[in-house]
Amino acid sequence: MTEKTIPDIVVSRLPVYLQTLQLFQKEGKTITSSQELGEKSCISAAQVRKDLSFFGEFGKQGSGYDIGYLSSQIRSILKMDRVWDVALIGGGDLGHAIARYPGFAERGFRIKYVFDSDPSKIGQKVGSHTIVSTENMADTIKKSGIIVAMITVPSRAAQSVVDQLVQAGVKAILNYAPVLIDVPDDVRVETVSPILQLEHMTYYL
Amino acid sequence: MTEKTIPDIVVSRLPVYLQTLQLFQKEGKTITSSQELGEKSCISAAQVRKDLSFFGEFGKQGSGYDIGYLSSQIRSILKMDRVWDVALIGGGDLGHAIARYPGFAERGFRIKYVFDSDPSKIGQKVGSHTIVSTENMADTIKKSGIIVAMITVPSRAAQSVVDQLVQAGVKAILNYAPVLIDVPDDVRVETVSPILQLEHMTYYL
DNA sequence: TTCTGTGAACCGCTTCACAGCG
DNA sequence: CGCTGTGAAGCGGTTCACAGAA
Numbered sequence: 001m002t003e004k005t006i007p008d009i010v011v012s013r014l015p016v017y018l019q020t021l022q023l024f025q026k027e028g029k030t031i032t033s034s035q036e037l038g039e040k041s042c043i044s045a046a047q048v049r050k051d052l053s054f055f056g057e058f059g060k061q062g063s064g065y066d067i068g069y070l071s072s073q074i075r076s077i078l079k080m081d082r083v084w085d086v087a088l089i090g091g092g093d094l095g096h097a098i099a100r101y102p103g104f105a106e107r108g109f110r111i112k113y114v115f116d117s118d119p120s121k122i123g124q125k126v127g128s129h130t131i132v133s134t135e136n137m138a139d140t141i142k143k144s145g146i147i148v149a150m151i152t153v154p155s156r157a158a159q160s161v162v163d164q165l166v167q168a169g170v171k172a173i174l175n176y177a178p179v180l181i182d183v184p185d186d187v188r189v190e191t192v193s194p195i196l197q198l199e200h201m202t203y204y205l
Numbered sequence: 206m207t208e209k210t211i212p213d214i215v216v217s218r219l220p221v222y223l224q225t226l227q228l229f230q231k232e233g234k235t236i237t238s239s240q241e242l243g244e245k246s247c248i249s250a251a252q253v254r255k256d257l258s259f260f261g262e263f264g265k266q267g268s269g270y271d272i273g274y275l276s277s278q279i280r281s282i283l284k285m286d287r288v289w290d291v292a293l294i295g296g297g298d299l300g301h302a303i304a305r306y307p308g309f310a311e312r313g314f315r316i317k318y319v320f321d322s323d324p325s326k327i328g329q330k331v332g333s334h335t336i337v338s339t340e341n342m343a344d345t346i347k348k349s350g351i352i353v354a355m356i357t358v359p360s361r362a363a364q365s366v367v368d369q370l371v372q373a374g375v376k377a378i379l380n381y382a383p384v385l386i387d388v389p390d391d392v393r394v395e396t397v398s399p400i401l402q403l404e405h406m407t408y409y410l
Numbered sequence: 411t412t413c414t415g416t417g418a419a420c421c422g423c424t425t426c427a428c429a430g431c432g
Numbered sequence: 433c434g435c436t437g438t439g440a441a442g443c444g445g446t447t448c449a450c451a452g453a454a
Contacts, residue, residue, distance in 0.1 A: 011405060035413085062414080188406045238435065258438070
């Protein structure tokens with residue numbers, strides 16, 4: 001039951017199940033089966049059952065899974081049963097789009113600060129946020145207790161920004177720059193790679 | 206050597222190698238090894254050699270891989286040895302950010318059209334593009350021969366937009382909406398899922 | 411009967427280890 | 433000697449198939 005024993009690939013499917021369950025909830029469904037949940041998540045029914053069984057017995061034989069209950073269990077496993085404050089570094093076009101997009105807050109990621117190093121941007125508004133300087137970024141983040149960040153800075157700045165974030169105690173970084181980033185073992189980085197995804201698809205054209 | 210015989214997971218690593226090789230080229234390197242290429246790509250050396258051997262013998266025993274040659278070979282395998290015209294559907298904040306970001310064109314994906322359904326947006330400029338109506342989208346795309354698209358429309362609109370794209374002959378779709386999309390077998394969809402990536406990381410916090 | 415949870419079988423990817431070539 | 437290409441071994445994830453509970 002400890003983190004170490006659960007395959008990362010299983011963990012990576014939990015958010016998919018959660019997304020599908022929340023869709024079911026919107027549709028007013030209350031019960032589902034491994035069959036149905038799997039179909040809508042593009043995952044086999046056996047896989048769904050096996051994955052969920054790593055964490056407990058969430059289903060009822062003969063009837064299936066209670067959507068509200070399963071959903072709250074997965075949210076708790078993923079630590080999504082709370083709101084995470086997030087620092088956004090980079091107030092360019094993409095940073096703007098992210099800061100103004102309501103989807104992150106709806107799923108529990110609330111953007112608390114928007115940082116930029118460009119003096120001409122500091123003080124500007126993006127949505128309900130005001131861009132602040134990266135000068136005291138590490139201090140501000142440390143004091144606020146934030147451990148989740150997203151970076152939308154140019155590739156050449158990414159590693160140095162990440163170094164500052166690590167120094168400030170950040171443990172999870174979503175990286176929108178098309179570069180691989182070095183971090184200590186206790187920090188996680190996920191990179192958003194639309195270009196690599198496109199290149200993957202062109203192979204099959 | 207046909208597409209069917211090469212594991213998809215191998216194909217998905219080629220863009221990573223290509224990215225690293227292009228980084229090496231920028232640094233002025235001309236030769237590399239499976240060891241070095243793997244380290245910078247976070248992939249084992251044995252994996253690198255095995256992957257590349259699916260497509261041919263690109264290396265020289267004793268010395269390693271010529272970066273220019275290997276890079277051009279992978280580009281050819283991925284069909285990245287040409288420029289792909291792309292249709293972008295959705296002229297909101299994210300669409301703007303993508304349309305104005307030079308990274309796609311630098312990697313061979315040239316945005317040819319930006320579509321939006323909002324009448325008040327049509328005719329507006331985004332970067333060097335002018336937003337056009339989705340009304341004749343299928344026709345325009347069909348006539349231009351475009352088979353690659355990106356969609357940054359709201360989730361509720363995603364499936365119907367994709368249906369139109371499929372009808373217009375599009376074969377590869379990069380989806381920025383947080384929903385799973387149904388398409389025929391001969392069409393590929395990759396979804397950009399920053400929220401799922403964040404949720405994956407929070408598990409380990 | 412239906413549908414879960416799960417051991418066992420299966421399959422495929424990764425790693426190993428070394429022959430072979432420069 | 434250095435490093436690739438590759439069969440073989442190893443490992444881990446997926447699927448199967450069924451016992452068992454509702």
